[in-house]
Amino acid sequence: MARSIRWRLTLAFAALNTLVVLTLGAYLTTRARSYLIQDLTADLTAQARLIAGIIETEPFIPANAPGLNALARSWASELDLRITLIEAGGAVFGDSHEDPAGLENHADRPEVIEALATGTGSSERFSSTLGIDALYVAVAFDHGETGAGVVRVSLPLDRVAGDIELLQRVIIVSTGAAAVLALLPADWIARRIVRPLGALTAASRRIAEGELLNQSFPVGADEVGDLARALNQMSERVRGQIDALDAEREKLSAVLQQMDSGVIMVDPTGRIALLNRAVERIFGIEEPRAIGASLVETLRLHQVVDIWEQARRENTQETRTLDLLNRGQSLQVIASPLGGVLHGSILLIFQDMTRVRQLETIRRDFISNISHELRTPLASLKALTETLLDGALEDPPAARRFLTRFETEVDSLSLMVQELLELTRIESGRVPLEFEPVQPGELIRVAVERLYLQAERAGLQIEVELVAGLPAVLVDPPRMQQVLMNLLHNAIKFTQSGGRITLAAEPGEEGGVVFRIRDTGVGIPADDLPRIFERFYKADRARSGGGTGLGLAISKHLVEAHGGRIWAESVLGEGSTFFFYIPTAAPR
Numbered sequence: 403m404a405r406s407i408r409w410r411l412t413l414a415f416a417a418l419n420t421l422v423v424l425t426l427g428a429y430l431t432t433r434a435r436s437y438l439i440q441d442l443t444a445d446l447t448a449q450a451r452l453i454a455g456i457i458e459t460e461p462f463i464p465a466n467a468p469g470l471n472a473l474a475r476s477w478a479s480e481l482d483l484r485i486t487l488i489e490a491g492g493a494v495f496g497d498s499h500e501d502p503a504g505l506e507n508h509a510d511r512p513e514v515i516e517a518l519a520t521g522t523g524s525s526e527r528f529s530s531t532l533g534i535d536a537l538y539v540a541v542a543f544d545h546g547e548t549g550a551g552v553v554r555v556s557l558p559l560d561r562v563a564g565d566i567e568l569l570q571r572v573i574i575v576s577t578g579a580a581a582v583l584a585l586l587p588a589d590w591i592a593r594r595i596v597r598p599l600g601a602l603t604a605a606s607r608r609i610a611e612g613e614l615l616n617q618s619f620p621v622g623a624d625e626v627g628d629l630a631r632a633l634n635q636m637s638e639r640v641r642g643q644i645d646a647l648d649a650e651r652e653k654l655s656a657v658l659q660q661m662d663s664g665v666i667m668v669d670p671t672g673r674i675a676l677l678n679r680a681v682e683r684i685f686g687i688e689e690p691r692a693i694g695a696s697l698v699e700t701l702r703l704h705q706v707v708d709i710w711e712q713a714r715r716e717n718t719q720e721t722r723t724l725d726l727l728n729r730g731q732s733l734q735v736i737a738s739p740l741g742g743v744l745h746g747s748i749l750l751i752f753q754d755m756t757r758v759r760q761l762e763t764i765r766r767d768f769i770s771n772i773s774h775e776l777r778t779p780l781a782s783l784k785a786l787t788e789t790l791l792d793g794a795l796e797d798p799p800a801a802r803r804f805l806t807r808f809e810t811e812v813d814s815l816s817l818m819v820q821e822l823l824e825l826t827r828i829e830s831g832r833v834p835l836e837f838e839p840v841q842p843g844e845l846i847r848v849a850v851e852r853l854y855l856q857a858e859r860a861g862l863q864i865e866v867e868l869v870a871g872l873p874a875v876l877v878d879p880p881r882m883q884q885v886l887m888n889l890l891h892n893a894i895k896f897t898q899s900g901g902r903i904t905l906a907a908e909p910g911e912e913g914g915v916v917f918r919i920r921d922t923g924v925g926i927p928a929d930d931l932p933r934i935f936e937r938f939y940k941a942d943r944a945r946s947g948g949g950t951g952l953g954l955a956i957s958k959h960l961v962e963a964h965g966g967r968i969w970a971e972s973v974l975g976e977g978s979t980f981f982f983y984i985p986t987a988a989p990r
Contacts, residue, residue: 427573
């Protein structure tokens with residue numbers, strides 16, 4: 403109700419009336435208090451002069467102090483005032499309410515200073531003795547040869563405050579009555595003014611909702627009539643513009659939200675005016691918090707801010723590729739200045755090149771690794787072939803030896819191709835997994851039995867540690883045994899004679915089971931740990947140890963196919979520990 407023009411006019415008129423009455427009341431209160439203080443000051447001055455005339459023959463000397471103090475108390479009792487007799491130097495010789503000996507020097511009191519300078523003085527202040535505000539009036543007089551003295555009388559101002567409070571209550575009541583009485587004529591006037599606007603307000607609301615008006619309104623010759631005549635014309639235009647804007651907005655929103663590239667529009671002040679879902683995904687920000695916020699504070703990337711500032715400063719398109727190492731991202735950023743109504747704004751486009759860079763790195767590493775792995779057996783095959791052609795065929799024992807080595811290299815190539823094909827099938831999900839509940843101890847037992855003789859020949863000790871009461875895990879047994887055998891085979895291969903290998907299973911934090919294979923071997927350099935599960939990747943310690951470099955990659959994909967994860971820890975020269983977690987439920 404208070405938002406309508408009618409009530410605003412009514413309340414404004416009443417408020418103005420109230421303000422005038424309150425202002426007048428405040429003025430009258432101030433003047434009344436001033437007059438009261440003036441009258442009190444005049445009365446107190448007369449009384450102080452009367453007392454000064456009586457005691458001007460009494461010198462203010464220590465011998466007269468008891469008599470002066472008694473006079474002050476006697477006069478105070480008759481006049482109902484506080485009376486203080488002060489020597490020109492500020493010493494108190496008599497006081498009606500306190501012992502003069504316990505009072506401090508009064509030479510710094512404003513009324514005393516003024517009285518000694520002009521003959522009379524007055525001041526209003528808080529009395530620490532009385533504990534209330536008081537009016538002080540002082541009159542100076544001359545003793546002749548014994549010097550000057552001051553008679554000071556004081557009166558609490560609570561009586562004045564009571565009179566002022568009564569006056570204020572009268573003014574407040576009058577103000578309330580005037581405000582109430584003013585509402586009736588104010589409401590009548592306001593209703594007459596705003597009545598024609600009611601219908602126009604309803605029509606305007608329907609126009610705002612997109613409704614076309616097919617009715618005419620009675621109009622007059624005033625401004626309200628002009629407004630009514632303009633409503634129908636505006637309705638048609640607004641409806642057309644709204645439809646066009648809605649269509650354009652929907653198109654723009656659909657395009658922006660479906661884009662894989664992030665889009666941010668920054669206004670001339672450096673604040674974000676628009677962004678799409680791709681930006682939220684790339685930078686981990688939320689649109690409601692980002693809109694209207696500073697680009698610098700939102701992204702916290704000085705490289706992006708530099709591109710934006712250069713594009714704005716030079717008014718040219720800027721393109722850069724950013725490698726954000728701390729985020730593990732690679733972005734191509736395009737900053738384009740906008741024109742027209744968006745002049746001064748910059749459109750930032752972010753293309754996430756992280757996956758492309760990763761794939762490029764994987765492709766380059768794959769080519770490098772497979773070239774390295776193929777070079778050795780092919781070189782050996784070529785050397786064996788050349789040796790046979792150079793005459794070794796004529797020596798049957800030598801020929802047989804070379805052919806045996808030839809067969810070994812071919813088997814190595816066949817194994818590499820077989821593991822590559824298997825890894826490709828696992829990655830593409832073409833390896834069917836048949837899940838069944840299996841005790842973790844049974845999986846470890848089978849792997850140990852198959853490789854026990856190999857560990858024994860290498861002079862290694864194998865230990866098994868199992869936590870009692872482990873739940874069964876849902877796995878494809880042959881595939882999970884393949885993982886355990888790959889990890890156990892690696893431990894055997896890279897642990898020196900006399901070492902120890904421990905296989906263990908224990909409950910995981912998420913309800914599954916964690917398998918652990920720990921050795922006391924040569925360990926893995928810290929720089930190599932993040933990459934040991936990549937295909938063909940071998941740490942330097944493994945280059946001379948044979949193998950295809952695919953075992954850990956196959957193990958990783960098999961564990962992940964079971965809904966688990968695999969990781970490793972190692973200290974160079976002290977050994978390595980491989981972990982993998984398998985949930986108790988099959989992955990969906």
